[in-house]
Amino acid sequence: MNILVCIKQVPDTTEIKIDPVKNTLIREGVPSIVNPFDGYALEAAARIKDNNPDTKIVVLSMGPAQAKNALKECLAIAADKAYLLTDRAFGGSDTLATSYILSQAIRHVETLEGSFDLIFCGKQAIDGDTAQVGPEIAEHLGLPQITYGLEASVENGKVIVKKEVEEGVQVITASMPCLVTYTKPSWDPRYPTLKRKMAANRAEIPDITAVDLTEINLEHAGLKGSPTKVKATFVPPRKSGGIVIQEDTASASTMKLFTLMSDNGLI
Amino acid sequence: MEVKTKDLWVFIETKEDGSPKKVGLELLNPGKAMAKKQGGELAAVVIGCNVNASIEAASRYGADTVIAVDGEEYKDYSTDAYTIAITKLVEKYGPTSMLIGATNNGRDLGPRIACRLHTGLTADCTALDIDAETGNVAWTRPAFGGNLMATIMCPEHRPQMGTVRPGVFKMAEPAEKDAKVIWEKISVPAEDIRTQIIELIREMDAESVDLEGAQIIVSGGRGVKGPEGFAPIRALAEALGGTVGASRAAVDSGWIPHAHQVGQTGKTVGPKLYIACGISGAIQHLAGMSSSDHIIAINKDPDAPIFGVADYGIVGDLFEVLPVLTDAIKKAKA
Numbered sequence: 001m002n003i004l005v006c007i008k009q010v011p012d013t014t015e016i017k018i019d020p021v022k023n024t025l026i027r028e029g030v031p032s033i034v035n036p037f038d039g040y041a042l043e044a045a046a047r048i049k050d051n052n053p054d055t056k057i058v059v060l061s062m063g064p065a066q067a068k069n070a071l072k073e074c075l076a077i078a079a080d081k082a083y084l085l086t087d088r089a090f091g092g093s094d095t096l097a098t099s100y101i102l103s104q105a106i107r108h109v110e111t112l113e114g115s116f117d118l119i120f121c122g123k124q125a126i127d128g129d130t131a132q133v134g135p136e137i138a139e140h141l142g143l144p145q146i147t148y149g150l151e152a153s154v155e156n157g158k159v160i161v162k163k164e165v166e167e168g169v170q171v172i173t174a175s176m177p178c179l180v181t182y183t184k185p186s187w188d189p190r191y192p193t194l195k196r197k198m199a200a201n202r203a204e205i206p207d208i209t210a211v212d213l214t215e216i217n218l219e220h221a222g223l224k225g226s227p228t229k230v231k232a233t234f235v236p237p238r239k240s241g242g243i244v245i246q247e248d249t250a251s252a253s254t255m256k257l258f259t260l261m262s263d264n265g266l267i
Numbered sequence: 268m269e270v271k272t273k274d275l276w277v278f279i280e281t282k283e284d285g286s287p288k289k290v291g292l293e294l295l296n297p298g299k300a301m302a303k304k305q306g307g308e309l310a311a312v313v314i315g316c317n318v319n320a321s322i323e324a325a326s327r328y329g330a331d332t333v334i335a336v337d338g339e340e341y342k343d344y345s346t347d348a349y350t351i352a353i354t355k356l357v358e359k360y361g362p363t364s365m366l367i368g369a370t371n372n373g374r375d376l377g378p379r380i381a382c383r384l385h386t387g388l389t390a391d392c393t394a395l396d397i398d399a400e401t402g403n404v405a406w407t408r409p410a411f412g413g414n415l416m417a418t419i420m421c422p423e424h425r426p427q428m429g430t431v432r433p434g435v436f437k438m439a440e441p442a443e444k445d446a447k448v449i450w451e452k453i454s455v456p457a458e459d460i461r462t463q464i465i466e467l468i469r470e471m472d473a474e475s476v477d478l479e480g481a482q483i484i485v486s487g488g489r490g491v492k493g494p495e496g497f498a499p500i501r502a503l504a505e506a507l508g509g510t511v512g513a514s515r516a517a518v519d520s521g522w523i524p525h526a527h528q529v530g531q532t533g534k535t536v537g538p539k540l541y542i543a544c545g546i547s548g549a550i551q552h553l554a555g556m557s558s559s560d561h562i563i564a565i566n567k568d569p570d571a572p573i574f575g576v577a578d579y580g581i582v583g584d585l586f587e588v589l590p591v592l593t594d595a596i597k598k599a600k601a
Contacts, residue, residue: 011411013412013414013551014551016411016412025411025415095378095390096381096382096385096386096387096388099382126412126531126532127410127412128410129390129391129409129532130390131374131391132377132378132381132388133378134378135346135375135378135379136378136379136382138379139382144346144347144461144462145346145375145379145462147346147371147374147375148371148375160465164526165371166370166371166477166479166526167469168467168468168469168470168526169467170464170466170468171464171465171467171468172462172464172465173462173463173465174461174463175461178461183525184518184525184532186525227386227387227421227423227424228387228388228419228420229420229421229422230417230419231405231420232417232418233415233416233417234415234418235415236409236413236415236416242577242578242579243578243580244569244574244577244579244580245579245581245582246581246582246583250581250583250584250588251591253583254581254587254588254592255591255595257563257579257581257588257592258592260579261579262599264561266539266540266561267507267596267599267600
């Protein structure tokens with residue numbers, strides 16, 4: 001079994017603060033992390049490997065050189081091999097251009113590592129939150145897709161995925177190769193062992209640049225290959241607060257709230 | 268793609284029984300105004316199995332035209348069949364823009380179609396407008412976990428596509444109207460649908476987790492302290508006829524399943540009444556609930572950001588407040 005996991009290094013958006021004076025994002029000092037949903041995708045691959053020990057897990061990330069730290073973390077957790085896709089020509093890409101470049105890179109990595117049976121992604125990255133790159137990679141590569149995966153197994157040459165849907169959990173299957181995106185499952189991903197951490201630190205992570213992608217049409221990459229353009233960004237306005245109740249006792253406060261609710265037709 | 272009309276399309280997602288999901292009907296409301304500004308009409312695209320109820324609803328809630336595709340292969344959603352059908356329709360009719368509800372299925376489908384048509388898609392929009400200067404759709408969406416809003420346009424590719432979260436827009440008042448109905452026959456052979464549904468395991472607890480359709484939501488956060496802390500939350504939700512929600516902190520702690528999560532990585536909700544209990548109000552949570560009509564917050568910390576968006580707030584212990592409130596409501600309703 002040959003599994004590719006696509007990962008992105010993202011700022012930890014839970015650590016982002018707003019400058020109260022300038023009303024802008026404070027990006028300095030915000031730690032970079034492996035996108036949590038990509039971590040769930042890696043864990044899903046690792047669980048398949050637990051049951052099929054001859055599985056190889058390859059991780060691929062597009063980003064600047066510092067994204068190698070994220071790839072090293074994946075090597076420490078479960079991955080066997082990592083590649084960094086990096087080139088200035090890729091900067092400014094929207095989801096369509098990004099997924100095109102990644103699909104070209106996946107074809108290139110396949111010439112080095114063999115064809116992938118499964119391609120796993122996080123359902124979305126926590127900085128952009130678009131949830132588009134996974135399905136768009138699948139479309140570029142002509143693969144079936146399953147999104148909102150919780151866990152996956154492989155049986156008789158097919159992948160079986162538990163998928164989160166509005167009504168509960170759907171069990172869905174597809175032939176391979178197939179692309180699966182992952183959301184948050186009810187269990188936590190594994191931690192790296194000390195031994196794997198040390199090996200990951202020594203691991204060599206090859207760069208893939210535009211010249212390696214012999215089939216790529218750079219007209220479809222970067223800013224010029226991106227149909228969507230960001231016209232403006234702004235910090236969302238805050239609603240001003242309403243009535244705050246703080247009586248001497250909790251029940252007095254509660255009855256005051258109850259009266260307000262009744263008066264406003266909320267009961 | 269070649270643009271053939273100035274029409275705006277709204278995709279109406281259907282349920283297994285052919286009835287519409289609410290978000291499609293919601294989107295007809297802003298869609299109507301946008302189509303007018305673009306100088307075109309509003310068309311609803313209904314795909315499913317036995318879709319008459321959806322066609323009628325689309326007509327009542329504002330569509331000028333309904334384009335309907337009906338077939339057994341559309342009874343259950345599949346990426347492949349729905350992508351084939353919509354792509355064929357777009358190529359035939361050439362609309363200038365298209366709105367899709369950002370349900371799990373809508374977010375599965377949107378990028379697949381956009382990529383096949385080689386056009387731009389803006390995900391999870393919370394505001395829609397037409398740019399006066401260019402006539403392009405101005406799609407506004409949150410990024411960086413709701414810390415930043417971005418307005419995005421797709422100037423040169425058509426159709427301009429966006430997904431919009433359920434609950435962001437309200438449905439129009441229904442009106443008696445006969446939209447023009449166009450039936451399209453698009454058959455998808457079984458072998459072209461590459462995913463098969465084996466089974467659906469419905470949510471274990473009997474309570475519904477239809478947060479996006481809920482009129483009343485009572486949510487718990489870190490302050491409920493454990494899975495058993497959701498008992499008073501459930502009791503209040505039950506007394507009000509509401510649904511139980513949760514913050515990411517409560518879900519991450521394993522106290523309640525992810526399906527209950529409200530916020531940037533959970534559901535976006537817009538109920539009439541939202542009661543936040545023991546929720547501090549991180550921006551990621553506010554992004555998912557601040558468009559609720561009325562917000563009530565109960566929190567021990569008077570400086571909790573949740574009070575900044577609440578209409579009424581109690582500074583106090585939810586374990587003292589909720590039983591009293593639930594009792595009072597039960598008595599009032601008895």
